[in-house]
Structure formats: C-alpha cells, structure tokens
Amino acid sequence: MGLTGLDIYKLLPKTNCGECGPPTCLAFAMALAAGKASLESCPHVSEEAKAALGAAAAPPIRLVKVGGSGGAREVELGDEQVIFRHEKTFYHPTAVAVAVRDDLGDAELGRRLEYLKDLAFERVGLTYRLDMVAPTFASGDPERFAGVAKAAAATGLALLLCAEDPRAAKAALEAVGDRRPLVYAATSANLSEMAELARSHRVPLAVRGADLDATAALAEKLAGMELKDLVLDSGAREPAAVLADLTQIRRLAIKRRFRPLGYPTIAFPQAQEPLAQMLEAALYVGKYASVVVVSAEARECLLPLLTWRQNVFTDPQKPIQVEPKLHMVGTPTPDSPLFVTTNFSLTYYTVEGEVAASRVPSYILPVNTEGTSVLTAWASGKFSAESIAEALATSGVAERLRHREVIIPGYVAVLSGKLQEASGWKVVVGPREAAGIPSFIKSKLAS
Numbered sequence: 001m002g003l004t005g006l007d008i009y010k011l012l013p014k015t016n017c018g019e020c021g022p023p024t025c026l027a028f029a030m031a032l033a034a035g036k037a038s039l040e041s042c043p044h045v046s047e048e049a050k051a052a053l054g055a056a057a058a059p060p061i062r063l064v065k066v067g068g069s070g071g072a073r074e075v076e077l078g079d080e081q082v083i084f085r086h087e088k089t090f091y092h093p094t095a096v097a098v099a100v101r102d103d104l105g106d107a108e109l110g111r112r113l114e115y116l117k118d119l120a121f122e123r124v125g126l127t128y129r130l131d132m133v134a135p136t137f138a139s140g141d142p143e144r145f146a147g148v149a150k151a152a153a154a155t156g157l158a159l160l161l162c163a164e165d166p167r168a169a170k171a172a173l174e175a176v177g178d179r180r181p182l183v184y185a186a187t188s189a190n191l192s193e194m195a196e197l198a199r200s201h202r203v204p205l206a207v208r209g210a211d212l213d214a215t216a217a218l219a220e221k222l223a224g225m226e227l228k229d230l231v232l233d234s235g236a237r238e239p240a241a242v243l244a245d246l247t248q249i250r251r252l253a254i255k256r257r258f259r260p261l262g263y264p265t266i267a268f269p270q271a272q273e274p275l276a277q278m279l280e281a282a283l284y285v286g287k288y289a290s291v292v293v294v295s296a297e298a299r300e301c302l303l304p305l306l307t308w309r310q311n312v313f314t315d316p317q318k319p320i321q322v323e324p325k326l327h328m329v330g331t332p333t334p335d336s337p338l339f340v341t342t343n344f345s346l347t348y349y350t351v352e353g354e355v356a357a358s359r360v361p362s363y364i365l366p367v368n369t370e371g372t373s374v375l376t377a378w379a380s381g382k383f384s385a386e387s388i389a390e391a392l393a394t395s396g397v398a399e400r401l402r403h404r405e406v407i408i409p410g411y412v413a414v415l416s417g418k419l420q421e422a423s424g425w426k427v428v429v430g431p432r433e434a435a436g437i438p439s440f441i442k443s444k445l446a447s
Contacts, residue, residue, distance in 0.1 A: 005030040011049040012042065019043050060254045064204050064229045064264050064290075066095075066132070067158030070178040075131045075158045077231065077290040078264035083254055086316055093313040094285045096305060097132035097160045097293045102148040103139040109148065112297065117155035121303050125322050125345060128306040130157060132182075134293050135172065137163035146171035153179050160184060160293065166193035173201045182206060182291075184266070185233060191218065195225050204229035206266055211235055212245050216260040223260070230263045231290065237270050239280055243287060250288040264290030274301045282308050319371030320345040326395045327352070330361030334402040337362045337441060339430065340388055341409060342369040342377050350434045358438035360445070363400070367391045378412050385415050389423035410436075 009029035020041040022028040031037035032053075039045060039053055061078040068074030075095045082088045098116055100109065113133070121128040135149045142165065149161055149172035159181035163169045169183055184206040186194035198205035207222060209215030212234045219230055234245035246265055252258040267289040269280035274296035281292045282305055296302070314320060324343045329352060341351045343366040355362050367387050369377035377383035392398070392406065404425045408415060410432035420427045431440045 005033040008032050008053060011045075011052050013044040013046070013049075015044055017044065058262075060257055060262055061250075062228065062230070062263050063092075064182075064231060065180070066160075066182045066204055067180055069180050070153075070176075071156060072153065072179045072181075073131065073156055073158050080250075080288075081254070083250055085312070089315040089317070090313050092290070093309050094289055095131035095158070095291045096281075096302070096309065097134040097291055098130060098297055098302075099134045099136045099162065099293055099295045100148065100152060101136045101138045102141075102145045109151065113151055113155055116157065116297065119297075119299070119302070121299070121306060123303075123307065123310075125349070126310065126320070128303070128310065130302070132158040132160050132291070134160040134162050134184075137165060137168045142168040142171040146175035149181075150175040153177075158182075160291070162293070164190060164194075166190055166197060169194065169197055173197060173203065180204075182231060184208075184231075186218065186222065188214070188218065191221065195222055195227055198227055198229075199225070204231060206231040206233055208233035208235050212248060212261075216258075219263060220260040232261065232263050232265045233267075234265075237268065239270075239283060242267055243283060246284065246288045266291040266293065268293050274298060277301070278305045281305055285309050286312055321371035322348045322366055324366050324368035324391065326397050326400075327364045327366065328361070329355045329364060330359075332361040332363050332400075334400060336360070336401070337407060337444070338397060338401060338405065339364045339407045339437075340391070341366055342372060342374055342383055343367065344369065344371045344373050344377075347373050351437065354434045354437040355441075358441045360441045362441075363397060365391055365395055365397060365406075374409050374411055378415070383412065385418035385422045388415070388419055392423050392425060 009026050012025045012029055014025050016024045020028045022031055028037060059079050061080050063079035064077045066075045076092045079092055080090055100112055116130060116133055119130055133152045133155055135152045137145045145163060145168045153159060153176045159176060159179055161169060161172045161181045162184045164185055164187060180203055182204045183198060185208040186205055187208055194205060205227060207215060207218045207230055209218050215232055215234050219232060222230055236242045236245050249261045249265055253262040267284040269277045271277040271280050277294055277296050278301045281294050284292050285308060321343045322345050339362060341347055348366050352364060367383060369382040372382060374383060405428055406425045407428045407430040410429055413429040416427040416429055431437060
C-alpha cells in the first residue's frame, strides 16, 4: 500500500514556499498521495526523500509504451488516475489489437495484414484506426511464427506477440528487431525464460496467472527481477469474471495503491460470433482493459467498437468540436446557399449530411459555441446575433458569394431581426430540424 499524506509530509522540506502549486507542504503531500501532483513539482525535495518517495510519487497505474521505434506506431497503456472519467478524465484509450494466427496460408495472411494496415474510418471529423496487430502462435513452428511476426511488423502497427513458448517468442523478437513489441505471456510455467527474454530485448511483458491473486504474485516476482513494464491478464475468460477482475485491479491500484496490480491490463473476448465478440470487447473497453484482442476484422464490427472507445475516452467536460471556419459541401458557386450552425460535432455533421443529401452544393459556417448545440448555445448566449455576425465578417464568406443571404436554424428564429441589423445580411429562417433541410432547399430554389 502507498504512503499516506502524513507519511509523505514527514519527508518533505516543510518550507511552505508554494512553488509546487499548493500553498503548503502538507497540501502538496496530500495531493501527492492522491495522485494529483508530481514529486518533480517540488524544487527543494532532497535526493534521499526522492528515493524514499519514489513509490508514492509514481502513478497508481504504470505507463507502458509499446512500439514507437523501428517505424512502429507507439501505443501508450495505463497511467490512469481515476476510476470514473467524470472525476477527471481517461487519458490513454484502450488499444484494439486484431489477432492473426500464424497457421494461415500465405495468401490469406498477406491479404489480412494488408487489410489491417490500411484500415481506417472517418467519422465526425476524426480518423479511427487500429492500434496493434497480434501474431498468434498456433502452428507449433517457431520459425513460421517469426516470419509472420516480421510480416506483421511491416504494417507499421504496434505488435503484440502472443506466444507462451519461449522458443517462439525468442525467434519472433529477433525477427522484428527494435520494434519493441508487447510479449504475451509470462506464466508460472515459463516465468524465468520469458523474464530473461523481456530483459534482454528490453520489451514490455504480459503476465497471466491462474487467478487474480496468482497474477499479482507473478507481477511482484517480475518486479523483483527489475522488470517494470508489465501488462496484467488475470486469467479469467468468462465476461462477468473478467469484468470483476478488471474492476478490482483498477480499484486496488488507484484507491489502495496496491503496487503488484499497478499495471495496464489486457483482455481477450471469447465470443466466436463477430458482433457478440464486439459487444464483449466493448464491455472491457468501458471497464477497464488497456488492450483488447479480437479476431473479428470486418469493418462493420470494428467501427462500432472504435466509436465506443472514442466516446469513453473523450473528456466529458470538452465536447467534440469542428473547426469554426467556412466549410463547403460539394462544389459551391457564388450563388450557393449559406447555412449557419454551431461547431458541436454532432450538430455540424447532422447538418452537413442533410445538406449533402439535398445534392445542392452549399456553404456551412459553424460558429464557435465551444462545442454546444444550437439551443444550448442560444440559451447561454454563445449562439447570438453578435457571434453570428462576427463569424460572417471574419470567415471570408462575403468574398465568395454574390448574394448576402444567410440561413439560420428554425429554433433560433428569434435572432433574425437583430442578426439582420448587426450583420447587414438578409436572414432566412430555415427548418427547425436538420432532416427538413433537403425539402427546404428544393422549395427555396423553386420559389
């Protein structure tokens, strides 16, 4: 268990200088014990105190980096400070890895790796991608596994080498060079061999025990061997048991500062049907896996999972926003319609989708409302005649259009008179709901 605030206070210089942020050393000690401050913030702490406070100053869940060298994408795991994201936020999104068995035929293997390499989704202005590819030792041939690992490294994704046979793990590590893969997994049966591989190749190592207690004991033993970059698998496979173990690990690491469990976690959904597998994976993304390893690869399966991950790991106090600048739908002309909305992503992309559905090239100008929707922004004064007029004046849209006509959402029709006075533009009140935009445009063009 970590040191208490009073324990930490006894080792601080007690100058109460305030240079660390909190006004007193006691307040700083309490913040440090709660994981809300860094020991480096104190300019007067002695080297002896730093050594004594090393464990207390460390984050409750260690940051483990996979990849990031040799051209591989870097994935950061762990280093979370809270159990619930509304307490602060979650920082390192769950890495999604797709398993690739080494007993696949060469043609199918090449197809799958090429597909995973290029897999990406564009949604609400964001790009979703896979993080890792997981070559899985199923052939019984270490050299075959090494070849598959080398081919997987060429995708540029971070690597998760799934091989409990030390011979296969060693061959793959030698094949992928300095890609810094995560090796899965050290168990009670292969602990010393896998520990030596992780140490000699300087790579992170996953550890799996028969249950949570056994996993903690193995992690503590590996830490005693100076292996710090660990990832935990409690050994459970039934969803309710996995969820219980992941929750226990997070709570014990953050609330109790139980160091043997202060590491990122990994989970393996067991459902065979692809959509059921995604539901299981989504459960682990929400609570509290650092890596989920799936076998399903279809776009229609992975997009919902990556979308859910994005929602979970978005700061709840900062809505997703689009850039408040002039946007074009299609190839608009100087006579094209101009729509005004807010820069809340869901609002903007709903409007954009309906404008695109109308097949009428148009301009859309999202006003900076700090990511709030139309009615919320209007009620708070962020979507006002003044803010819309300022956006019209600074966006450059006047230079692109021959007309001076702007379409505002029907819900804020009350702004039309004041906006016309403030901007000099003719204000047209559009439909209340975005779904009415296509028929609105057609009727307007016909009139």
